[in-house]
Every structure is written in structure tokens, then in C-alpha cells.
Amino acid sequence: MPGAEPLRTVYDRLLTAYGPQHxxxxxxxxxxxxxxxxxxSAAWQNVEKGIANLKxxxxxxxxxxxxxxxxxxxxxxxxxxxxxxxxxxxxxxVLWLEEACGDHIEKLSTRNTGELRRWLLAVHGVGPETADxxxxxxIGKPVFVIDAYTRRIVGRLGLAPARDGYDxxxxxxxxxxxxxxxxFNEYHALLVRLGKTACRKKPLCExxxxxxxxxxxxxx
DNA sequence: GCCCAGGTGGGTA
DNA sequence: TACCCACATGGG
Numbered sequence: 001m002p003g004a005e006p007l008r009t010v011y012d013r014l015l016t017a018y019g020p021q022h023x024x025x026x027x028x029x030x031x032x033x034x035x036x037x038x039x040x041s042a043a044w045q046n047v048e049k050g051i052a053n054l055k056x057x058x059x060x061x062x063x064x065x066x067x068x069x070x071x072x073x074x075x076x077x078x079x080x081x082x083x084x085x086x087x088x089x090x091x092x093x094v095l096w097l098e099e100a101c102g103d104h105i106e107k108l109s110t111r112n113t114g115e116l117r118r119w120l121l122a123v124h125g126v127g128p129e130t131a132d133x134x135x136x137x138x139i140g141k142p143v144f145v146i147d148a149y150t151r152r153i154v155g156r157l158g159l160a161p162a163r164d165g166y167d168x169x170x171x172x173x174x175x176x177x178x179x180x181x182x183x184f185n186e187y188h189a190l191l192v193r194l195g196k197t198a199c200r201k202k203p204l205c206e207x208x209x210x211x212x213x214x215x216x217x218x219x220x
Numbered sequence: 221g222c223c224c225a226g227g228t229g230g231g232t233a
Numbered sequence: 234t235a236c237c238c239a240c241a242t243g244g245g
Contacts, residue, residue, distance in 0.1 A: 024226095040227040046242060047226085081242040085228085127228045147226050192226055200224095 004176040006159060010210060011183070014190035017209035021189035024137035026051075029105040031060060033097075036133040037089050037125060038080045049079035062094040062103040089125025096123045105138055113141045128166045136188070142179035145188045146170050149195030156199075156216045 025044075026032035031051065038047045053076040054060040059068055074087035094103075100119065101107045108116060113135065120131040128146070135141040146169040155162035160172050177183065198208035205217055 036226090039225090041225065041240085042227090043225040043243070045225090045244075049243095079242060081225090082227090082240045083242080085240050089228085125228065129227060133226080145226085149226070188226085195226085 001176050001178070006157065006213075007173065007176050009213075010153075010157065011177075011187050011190070013209040014194055015186065018190055018193050020186060021193055023185055023189035024133070026137075029138040030062065030097075030103075032138040033093065033105065033134050034060065034090065036130045036137070037086055037093060038077060040082070040086070040125075040130065042081045046079045046081060050077035053077065053079070062097050065090055065094045066098070086125070092124035093126070096120075108139050109141070113143065116141070117143070128170075132170075136181060136184055140181050142174075142181045142184055144170050144173040144177075144184050146173075147188070147192065149199070150188065150191050153191055153195060153199060153210075156214050157210065158215045 024032045024035065025048075026035055034054070035047055035051060038050050051060065057076055059065060059073070059076060065073060070084075070087045070091055073090055074083045077083050077086055077090075080086060096119075097103050097105065116139070117131055117135060120126050120134060121128070126134075132143045132145045135143045136145055146166050151162060151164075151169060154160050154169060154172065160169060173184070173187070177187075194208070194210070198204045205211055205214070208214065211217060
């Protein structure tokens with residue numbers, strides 16, 4: 001595949017350095033889906049607290065979330081931040097799940113990926129990253145998730161202009177790599193791992209597996 | 221006290 | 234279409 005080499009190199013190096021990341025954390029496709037909403041512009045540590053609260057309250061199911069008043073959901077997910085906004089988003093999501101698949105997320109795997117993505121994007125609170133996280137991590141579709149870490153890292157490697165849009169970044173990966181959900185899953189998780197550790201702080205650059213090919217270092 | 225974390229929607233020019 | 238802002242907690 002044309003242009004695939006740099007992306008393969010990055011993947012191989014990250015996998016060697018960090019090993020499999022076993023993503024997405026979550027006991028069920030529904031928990032993964034809820035996590036995709038709660039993690040919007042939030043630290044995962046806070047998301048875990050919200051999910052634990054939902055579990056403890058017996059509220060981590062589509063039926064329970066449809067039944068609960070939005071104020072109660074907001075209280076349970078308080079640690080996640082934007083709790084009022086996210087409570088409304090969860091409501092919209094579980095209403096959609098009932099309509100889309102009768103709450104059986106696994107049934108969605110047989111549907112056309114593009115149609116499913118457009119359908120998800122029409123749900124309040126589901127943008128491109130959230131839709132793709134659900135498609136890949138909850139449904140197993142071969143879509144590449146682009147997040148802030150991915151943009152930053154790809155930009156620093158000089159593989160794409162940092163101001164490119166979501167779809168531009170996605171085409172970069174999907175167009176140059178084989179469409180393998182397992183590899184896309186691992187690749188995105190590894191980019192987040194890198195972003196959370198070495199890529200976050202300048203002094204840690206020396207331990208970054210991509211140190212020598214990072215423009216950020218060459219410019220210094 | 222400040223910055224940022226696995227974004228999205230709505231309003232305005 | 235392209236910005237700008239609201240939405241909010243918790244850890245470093």
C-alpha cells in the first residue's frame with residue numbers, strides 16, 4: 001500500500017515498546033459505548049468513577065438509563081465533568097439503541113459501516129470520534145479512531161498538517177493500512193499510551209519510541 | 221492558581 | 234464554512 005511504511009513503522013515500534021494495550025476497557029459493548037460518551041474531553045480516571053457509580057446504582061443498562069430522570073444520571077456521572085450535558089447525551093444514546101437494535105449492540109455488526117456511522121452521527125452527543133470509538137470498540141468495525149493524541153503525534157511526525165480535519169486524518173490511516181479492526185484497535189490504544197506518557201512532556205522525549213523520527217526533536 | 225484530559229453542539233459572522 | 238464558546242471535574 002502506498003505510503004504505508006511510516007505508519008507501519010510507528011505501529012511496530014509502539015507495539016514493541018509498550019506491548020498490547022487490551023483496549024477498550026469495559027466489560028460489555030454497552031459499557032464501552034457509555035464510556036465513549038463519558039470520556040469526551042475528560043480524563044479516563046474520572047470516567048471510571050462515573051461508570052462505577054452507574055454500576056453501583058444498577059444503572060448501567062439501556063433500560064435503566066431510559067427509566068432514570070436525567071438529573072439522577074447527572075448526579076451519578078458527576079466526576080466525569082460536563083455531567084448535565086453528558087446525562088442528556090446518554091439519554092439520547094439509549095433511546096437510539098432501542099430503536100436501532102432493541103438494545104442488542106452486537107446485532108449492529110451485520111449492518112453497513114458507512115450507514116451505521118451516519119446513523120450514529122445523527123444522535124445528539126455523538127460526534128466523529130465518539131461514533132468511531134463505538135464502531136470499532138463496541139461493534140468491531142474496521143474504522144480508525146482519531147483523537148487529540150493522534151493529531152498531535154501525526155503532526156509531530158510530519159505525516160499530516162496538524163490543522164487537517166478529522167476525515168483527513170482518518171483517510172491517512174485507513175487508506176494506507178489493511179482494514180483490520182484488531183490492528184486499528186491496538187494502534188489507536190498505543191497512540192493514546194504514547195500521548196499519555198512520553199509525548200506529553202518534553203523531558204520524556206528521550207524515552208519516546210519515536211524520538212528519532214519526531215520533528216519536534218529535530219527542531220530543537 | 222493554572223493547565224489539560226481518549227469532544228460535541230449551538231450560535232454568530 | 235469557519236471560528237468561538239459553553240459544558241465542569243479532578244489530578245499534576
